[in-house]
Amino acid sequence: MDNSRREFALIERFFRHRGPVRRDVRIHAGDDAAVLAPPPQSHIAVTTDTMVAGVHFDHHLSPHAIGHKLVTVNMSDLAAMGAEPAWASLALTLPEYDETWLEGFTEGLFAALDFFNCALVGGDITRGPMTLTITAQGLLPNDRALTRSGAQPGDTIFVSGTLGDAALALALQHDPTAFNANDTQRDALEKRLFYPTARVMLGTLIRNQASSAIDLSDGLGGDLTHILSASKVGAxxxxxxxPASAALDALVQGEARWKLQLFGGDDYELCFTVPQSRLxxxxxxxxxxxxxxxxxxxxEKEPxxxxxxxKKQVEFTASSYSHF
Amino acid sequence: MDNSRREFALIERFFRHRGPVRRDVRIHAGDDAAVLAPPPQSHIAVTTDTMVAGVHFDHHLSPHAIGHKLVTVNMSDLAAMGAEPAWASLALTLPEYDETWLEGFTEGLFAALDFFNCALVGGDITRGPMTLTITAQGLLPNDRALTRSGAQPGDTIFVSGTLGDAALALALQHDPTAFNANDTQRDALEKRLFYPTARVMLGTLIRNQASSAIDLSDGLGGDLTHILSASKVGAxxxxxxxPASAALDALVQGEARWKLQLFGGDDYELCFTVPQSRLxxxxxxxxxxxxxxxxxxxxEKEPxxxxxxxKKQVEFTASSYSHF
Known part of the structure; x- marks a missing residue:
């Protein structure tokens, strides 16, 4: 860790004594490393997600929403493995010491970490173009992780929640007059884009029933394809x-709606397969x-x-898939 | 993890099937998260270090050296806790797909990971201004971590290796004609700056004897002060x-040498304290x-x-300390 005085002052003000207190954190951030005590008979799921200013978010996203999203996208990966969130490390690269930004960011960050009972155990704060990375760790019973590779022909494919809301919200960001959305609809859709959920509880509940799982970050079409490739099956x-929300259902129908739901991305729902015998x-x-x-x-068996x-086959043009 | 095709291709070419194979990595990078199996009765030390282009390194540093250093600075933190390196996650933000850079970087990265038997278990590759973060994890027996807070009056203070070489090399980068260094000396000093070590073996060996430890990244003066503050003692x-290398000893003497050794930084040696009873x-x-x-x-007791x-007291002016 970087030990500059500036970093110390910043940690003291915005990070010290915040977030959930977990008894399995034996030595907290502040030494050369944190020390964690995993419970017996547990495996650890570890995932990393980075958000870069100007690439993954722009001025539409408040610092509070950035903090929320940075935590949530990592929790969504843990959920897809069936893991319970435990510990997070934060690498924060910032162009300047902006108190207002840091207040909003850490409010959003710790609200999300509190929600998922995930302790912030360390990290590094550096100066540079804004880049935010969390490496998050979750716990699961030995050899019980959900993977992408267990789907079998005959398994039912499920998704959680609704699909396509974030994609429609993004389209409305680009063209606010499109789709004739009213304020209630717009608010509902933006909440899904700026404050995504992570289906952690669902992930742990389906750990013993699902044969495969993935979280939906790039859109069902692309993400399900990862399950099909890893499991050597088709679908x-x-x-x-x-499933569509009330807002999406009211505003977009037919093929346009399917495209948002299949190829839009940013849903952060879970897609998983369940064998007939466990339904x-x-x-x-x-x-x-x-x-x-x-x-x-x-x-299905056929790739x-x-x-x-x-009951009729529907084809999508190549351009629908172009971004994955 | 980001699932774009570009990221897949890049991972396939430069990262897949490289680095040490560890049996405790149950599910490798490529699913939503990696799954790790810590051994029974073990605690986990976790640390994060970020390097930003233009801030932590410039064009003097080859991609190979950047890869080496990114691993080593993290391993040095684990060494200071007495932990054995086990797993690393890499967040790589790159402005472009530069094959030559990636080849050099991953050569240096994996050579260092191999040396420390540390498996790369996952990460995220994104586009943006060059920012490199590793979160590294090490293993140690339950409640045996070395911390900064255990030093007691009467304990002997030790450092490993030699101090001040990297600081002198940095001074020579800024003014190549200074100190009349010959090529052999210059090479020896630059190796210490560009290819630092991490004293992992020493860290695990002193785990049962040392009362406190820290790694020297910012210079002995500042880093030892962290031990003194955490332990509520003086020194x-x-x-x-x-201790000085042959090159430093030949080129700089007296107060100028002490300043390099106390306030120069980038040594990546260990500083630790040992009680008389365990000497x-x-x-x-x-x-x-x-x-x-x-x-x-x-x-000593006095802060x-x-x-x-x-045997005579030496005072340093405030400017010597200015950067920490």
């Missing part, structure tokens, strides 16, 4: 079954997850991703 | 005992560490850091 998606237990369990889950298709609506 | 340093065992152990250790002073040479 058929029922487009009419893709009964899964349905009982999933009622406790605090989020709706929707069956949207089936895993590739196929779409249908009203 | 007396014998300036004539500060015997420590001296036997330290012979196996592969690096010389030198007693340089003593911990503050005092310097003496030939």
């Amino acid at each position: 058929r998606i029922h487009l009419d079954a893709l 009964g237990v899964f349905e009982t369990m999933s009622k406790h997850a605090g989020v709706a889950v929707s069956p949207i298709g089936v895993i 590739g991703l196929r779409f249908e609506a009203k | 007396r340093i014998h300036l004539d005992a500060l 015997g065992v420590f001296e036997t152990m330290s012979k196996h560490a592969g690096v010389a250790v030198s007693p340089i002073g003593v911990i 503050g850091l005092r310097f003496e040479a030939k």
Whole structure:
């Protein structure tokens, strides 16, 4: 860690004694390294996500929302492994010492860390173009991690929540007059873009039922393809079954809506597969997850991703896929 | 993790199947998170260090040296806790896809990771101004971490290796004609600046003898002060005992040399304290560490850091300390 006086003052003011207190953090940030005590019989899931100013966010995003999102995108990766968030390390590169920015950022950051009971155990603060990285760690029972590679033909494909809201909100950022959205709809959609969720509770609940899982950051089309490749299978998606929010449902229909839901990205929902034999237990369990889950298709032996609506095959042009 | 095609191609070419293979890495990079299996009865030390282009390094530093240094500064933090390196996560923000740079960088990165038996388990590659972060994790027996807070009056203060070489090399970068250094001396000093070591073996060996430890990144004067503050003690340093390399010894003497050794930084040696009662065992152990250790002073009850040479007190002006 960098030990400059400026960094010390900044840590003291904005980071010290904030965030959840966990008994498994034996030595806190402030020594050469933090020391963590994982529980017996546990494995550790570790993931890293970086957000760069001007690339991953722009002036539309408040520092509070940046702090929230930086935590949440990492928690979403842990959720997809079925892990419970435990510890986070933060690398913060900032062009200047901007108190207002830091206040908003750390408010959003710690609110999210508190929500997920994830302790900030260390990091590094440096000067430079704004770049934000969290490496987050989660706990799970030995060898119980959900992966992308376990899907089998016949498994039902589920997604949590609704898809396409963030993509529509982004389109409205670019063209505020599009889609004739009213203020209520606009607010609902922007909340999904700027304050995404991470389905941590669902991830831990499906750990014993799901055969594979991934979190949806780039859009269902691309992300599901990672499960299909890793599992060496194909899939058929029922487009009419893709879950949509009230706002999306009111504003966009048909192929335009499917494209937002399949290729838009930034949903931070979970996509996972459940074998027929475990569907009964899964349905009982999933009622406790605090989020709706929707069956949207089936895993098939034949490689590739196929779409249908009203029992008819639907093709998307190459340009729909272009960004993944 | 970011899932763009460009990132996949880059990972496939420069990162896949490189670095040490560890059996405790249950799921490798490529899923939503890596999964790690810590051994029973172990604690985990975790540290983060960022290097920003134009701030922490400039065009003098080859990509190979950047990769080496990024790993080594993190390993040095683990060494100071007495931890054995295990896993690293890399956040790489790059302005462009520069094959030559990536080849050199990953050569240096993986050579260092191999040396320390530290597996690269994941990360994120993004586009933006060059910013490099590693979060590294090391293992140690339960509650055996070396900290900054255990020094007691009467403890002997040791440092490993030699001090001041990197600081002199940096001065020679700014003014190549200074000090009349010959090529052999220049090479020896630059190696210490561009290819620092991390005293990992020493850190694990002194785990049961040392009462406190820190790694020397900002210079002995500032870094030892962290031990003194955390331990609520003071110290007396014998300036004539500060270990110097042959090159430094030949080129700079007296107060100028002490200043390089006390306030120069970038040494990446360990500074630690050993109680009188454990000095015997420590001296036997330290012979196996592969690096010389030198007693340089003593911990005292009275707060503050005092310097003496030939039994006379030496004062440094405030400007000597200015950068920490």
